[in-house]
Amino acid sequence: MCSLPVPREPLRRVAVTGGTHGNEMSGVYLARHWLQAPGDLQRPSFSATPVLANPAAAAACRRYMDRDLNQPSPPDDPYEVTRARELNQLLGPKASGQAFDFILDLHNTTANMGTCLIADSAHNVFAMHLCHHLQLQNPELSCRVFLYQQPGEESYAVHSVAKNGIGLELGPQPQGVLRADIFSRMRALVAAALDFIELFNQGVACPAFEVEAYRIAGTVDFPRTKDGDLAGTVHPRLQDRDFEPLQPGAPIFQMFSGEDVLYEGESTVSPxxxxxxAYYEKGIAFIQAEKLTFSVPALPSLTPTPTPVP
Incomplete structure (x- = not known):
């Protein structure tokens, strides 16, 4: 997979999007707050733009109205397709020189993911340096990096409209619920991310480093009846053990009939x-990830722009 080019100019056009999924309340309420009081998003070299990505879904406290904003848009015209076009016009156009420089997209999960930093790939040098900065600034949070994009796959995440971006995924938090601790943690992470962009804009260089990250390797559905209904659910010994090693032979599901279903993979993975x-409708009980170590090259300082001679 090719790496994204490292920015060679200051990042001036930065957006923070919340409410991509309208029942993930930390991002919804942070976006609403910043639309009224954007002071948290201002830095000496730029001011980030707050965006409530899916206002109709947020008003209805639903993940989406017709279809997920983070999924490919069909040719028909439900609400989210129209909204995706509006976001592309506001923050893009995607893959163009006019697109925003960077987007932070804010999410919650009902799973026990803790503080998860979502990037497209380890080849995205700027995003990996930003994630590393968040890890160094918040050692108590055990920030984990999840790489969601498989080789050759196009990203439909909201932050992919910009030239670069990452997602913040914090949990566990129930859908439609706002927890003060997770709200405050997300707010602090956004502040730290904007501080990193400011440091980059001011010409600070970052050395190379090694980082552990979890790269998507596949998905596992629930056991089902011949009619497609659930025949079991996540085993108690797997529940809430996100990012922990899952070895072949370990129980992953408990059938309603009482027996255990064991993991039959050939190697250890990290679920x-x-x-x-939100993944029940997608046929996903958990995502399989590989825990890998990546070497990330240095992020060079920006070359100062010459001052025009009068």
Whole structure:
């Protein structure tokens, strides 16, 4: 997979999007707050733009109205397709020189993901340096990096409209519920991310480093009846153990009939988004991830722009 080019100019056009999913309340209420009082988003070299990504879904306290904003848009015209076009016009156009420089997209999960930093790939040098900065600034949070994009796959995440971006995924938090601790944690992480962009804009260089990250390897559905209904659910020994090693032979499901279903993979994986409520409709009980170590090259300082001679 090719790496995204490292920015060679200051990042001036930055957006913070909340409410991409309208029942993930930390991002919804942070976006609403910042639309009224944007002071938290101002830095000496730029001011980030707050965006409530899916206002209709947020008003209805639903994940989406017709279809997920983070999924490919069909040719028909439900609400989210129209909204995706509006976001592309506001923050893009995608893959163009006019697109925003960076987007922070804010999410919650019902799974026990803790503080998860979502990037497209380890080849995205700027995003990986930002994630590393958040890890260094918040050692008590055990910030984990999840790489969601498989080789050759196009990203439909909201932050992919910009030239670069990451997602913040915090949990566990029930859908439609706002927890003060997670709200405050997300607010602090956004502040730290904007501080990193400010440091970059001021010409601070960042050395190379190694980082552990979890790269998507596949998905596992629930056991089902011949009619497609659930025949069991996540095993108690797997529940809430996101990012922990899952070895072949370990129980993953408990059937309604009482017996256990064991993991039959050939190698150890790290399950993530275990029993995520939003993924039931997608046929996903958990995502399989590989825990890998990546070497990330240095992020060079910006070359100062010459001052024009009068």
């Amino acid at each position: 993530v988004f275990i029993n995520e409520a």
